[in-house]
Amino acid sequence: MPRGAEIVVRGAGVTYPGATVPTLQDLTLTIAPGEFLVVVGPSGCGKSTLLRTINRLIPLNAGSIAIDGIDIASLDPVALRRGIGYAIQAVGLFPHMRVGANVAIVPELLGWSRERIAARVDALLALVHLDPERYRDRFPRELSGGEAQRVGVARAIAGEPRVLLMDEPFGAVDAIVRSQLQDEMLLLVRELATTTLFVTHDVDEALLLADRIVVVNRGRIEQTGTPLEVLAGPASPFVERLFHANDAVIELREKARERQRLR
Ligand SMILES: Nc1ncnc2c1ncn2[C@@H]1O[C@H](COP(=O)(O)OP(=O)(O)OP(=O)(O)O)[C@@H](O)[C@H]1O
Ligand SMILES: [Mg+2]
Incomplete structure (x- = not known):
């Protein structure tokens, strides 16, 4: 069984033709062989763009990406993609x-x-x-x-594949099937030891699946850490909001506090 590859992203930047601001800016990240990395962040922050730079569907304007020490710019894109699994929401x-x-x-x-x-x-x-x-x-x-x-x-x-890119692959399934697929996914990637970049909007999915989470905001990395690190020590109010946006307990507590204040 092939082992997962190491991916090293150094100072990566992407500016789409005609755009005035970069979509990805100075992104630096090392993904260890076999690591399951989950990319989270708001719509339009550059998650899909990041994934597509790794299989060269989108060229970098700055920086570099190396897979097992080989700069992907020096590889034949078709051969590169053959070794990289890619699953997208639109299937x-x-x-x-x-x-x-x-x-x-x-x-x-x-x-x-x-x-x-x-x-x-x-x-x-x-x-x-x-x-x-x-x-x-x-x-x-x-x-x-x-x-x-x-x-x-x-x-x-x-x-x-030694690298797996998954862009919201469970977006269209119901909660029960989704949770089955998440469990299968965990077993599968452990067995294959494939290095995986997994994009999701769903912070619960991120917390469940990730070895490490990368929070992206406006094309930059806001925080990188294990689920526990991100939950326990959010690096910014943005990260805090992202991970607690759906936290019913916190919302209820805030409402209770609000009521106290109004009395
Ligand atoms: N081919 C393209 N040409 C020009 N701009 C693009 C292209 N693809 C994406 N963009 C722009 O780049 C930004 C990031 O897009 P991207 O698809 O990476 O976001 P995302 O984080 O995956 O969002 P979502 O969660 O909605 O899928 C957006 O502003 C988008 O409009
Ligand atoms: Mg996307």
């Missing part, structure tokens, strides 16, 4: 290809044997709670949104 399954064929794309490119590919496809479908017998030969249009998303996750890990 992006190929509509004319059956589920099994979608999952098999990277193993096919890697030249695995028929038998190995077939076994892998079935194992992955089972892993994301889709009965291979029932789902293998369906077309993407015959899936619900949540089922399609699970196929997207299966496809992303199919080639046993």
Whole structure:
């Protein structure tokens, strides 16, 4: 089983063509082999942009990214992407290809044997709670949104990548399926020891899954730390608000205090 890669981001910056302000600014971050790093932050802060710089869907305007010590700018982008699993909220399954064929794309490119590919496809479908017998030969249009998303996750890990990029991969599933997928995800990445960057809006999901959390705000890193560190010692009022925005207990306490004051 391949080990996860180390990713070193140094002073990374991205300014989209025509934009007046950078979307990512001076981002520096080391992700250890096998680490599960969760990126959180408000809509538009640059989370997806950061992920896409790592598989070179978006070029850097400043700084560098190295995977296992090799600057990705020196690699062939297609070969680079073959070694990086990528799952996105919009899923992006190929509509004319059956589920099994979608999952098999990277193993096919890697030249695995028929038998190995077939076994892998079935194992992955089972892993994301889709009965291979029932789902293998369906077309993407015959899936619900949540089922399609699970196929997207299966496809992303199919080639046993050493780096996994997941951009809100569980966005379209209900709470129960989401929590099942989160549990499976934890087991899976531990087993594969894949270095994972996982983007989510959901701070509970971040706290559950992360070895480390990176809080991004307006294209800059606001804080990096373990879930406990971020919860116990938020580096700024922004981080504090982000992690307690849905904290019903704190809200109730504040309301109670407010009532006391009004009396
Ligand atoms: N291809 C692009 N061209 C120009 N601007 C872009 C492009 N992609 C994203 N942006 C802009 O860059 C900023 C960051 O976008 P990005 O998609 O990285 O945010 P995000 O943190 O993933 O947000 P969300 O949580 O809503 O997915 C936004 O202001 C967005 O409008
Ligand atoms: Mg995004």
